[in-house]
Amino acid sequence: MRRPVTVEVPCKVNLYLGVHAERDARGYHRVDSLMVPVALCDTVVVEEAPELAVSFLPALSIPVEKSGVWRASTMLAEALGQEPRARVSVTRRIPGSAGLGSSSADAGAALAALAGVWGVDPLDERVVSVARRVGADVAFFLDPMPGFYVGAGDVLERTLVAPELPVALVMPRAEGGSTPEAYAEFDRGGRTPDDPSPLIAALASGDPRAIAAGLRNNLAPAAVALCPEAGEVERWLRARPGVLGAQVTGSGTCSFAICESASVADAVAAEAASRGWKSWSTKTLGSATEVC
Numbered sequence: 263m264r265r266p267v268t269v270e271v272p273c274k275v276n277l278y279l280g281v282h283a284e285r286d287a288r289g290y291h292r293v294d295s296l297m298v299p300v301a302l303c304d305t306v307v308v309e310e311a312p313e314l315a316v317s318f319l320p321a322l323s324i325p326v327e328k329s330g331v332w333r334a335s336t337m338l339a340e341a342l343g344q345e346p347r348a349r350v351s352v353t354r355r356i357p358g359s360a361g362l363g364s365s366s367a368d369a370g371a372a373l374a375a376l377a378g379v380w381g382v383d384p385l386d387e388r389v390v391s392v393a394r395r396v397g398a399d400v401a402f403f404l405d406p407m408p409g410f411y412v413g414a415g416d417v418l419e420r421t422l423v424a425p426e427l428p429v430a431l432v433m434p435r436a437e438g439g440s441t442p443e444a445y446a447e448f449d450r451g452g453r454t455p456d457d458p459s460p461l462i463a464a465l466a467s468g469d470p471r472a473i474a475a476g477l478r479n480n481l482a483p484a485a486v487a488l489c490p491e492a493g494e495v496e497r498w499l500r501a502r503p504g505v506l507g508a509q510v511t512g513s514g515t516c517s518f519a520i521c522e523s524a525s526v527a528d529a530v531a532a533e534a535a536s537r538g539w540k541s542w543s544t545k546t547l548g549s550a551t552e553v554c
């Protein structure tokens with residue numbers, strides 16, 4: 263029997279998210295997304311077992327059979343002609359409903375680990391195809407590296423070089439809407455996305471101030487409409503000393519702040535916690551090998 267495969271999978275933030283009005287044949291919005299991994303990680307362990315078993319700690323609020331990990335596991339087994347005989351155990355630290363990719367991270371890590379157990383490259387086109395069917399961000403988590411994604415935000419156009427940046431993550435107390443609800447709100451009056459080129463150039467330069475100045479997310483107003491406190495968090499972050507820029511990530515509710523230093527990120531996270539908000543002081547990662 264093979265040894266268990268363990269994957270530490272980071273969360274992500276969207277330095278850029280551009281949602282377009284047009285949709286593809288699947289009904290998905292066209293989305294341009296620049297994602298970078300962040301050192302707040304879940305742990306996914308896959309080992310051989312008589313039948314498929316999936317567990318989460320802490321437990322999910324939904325049956326595991328409805329989770330992205332379960333769907334990813336069964337879909338990959340079918341794609342590879344395998345019996346889904348595996349035990350997948352997930353230790354959760356990435357908050358859900360935050361725009362940090364928690365369920366996508368777990369599904370992507372499970373796919374990568376299962377591919378290893380079943381003797382397939384995690385970036386094999388069959389694995390990538392399953393990832394895209396499970397969810398738009400899942401393919402990113404097969405090998406989390408800074409990258410610019412197109413299509414529905416699920417097709418890697420190019421990997422990018424990005425510096426390590428101190429960041430503070432802050433979540434409001436209030437719950438936001440779901441991702442589908444955020445897109446529905448966007449459809450009621452979302453604006454055309456900005457050009458991502460300045461941000462891509464800023465990443466290449468490695469200048470944190472230029473990167474912070476290039477942050478864009480045209481889905482953020484929809485997220486804030488569904489959770490006004492998320493807008494309060496974003497504004498509060500931007501006003502903190504030593505914060506170079508802040509933005510809601512993905513469809514919310516979490517906001518991230520690019521900070522001048524790790525000590526600034528520590529101070530911002532501590533002050534946010536004193537206000538009753540969930541917070542983390544962490545950093546962006548240049549590659550999946552730089553894990554938590």
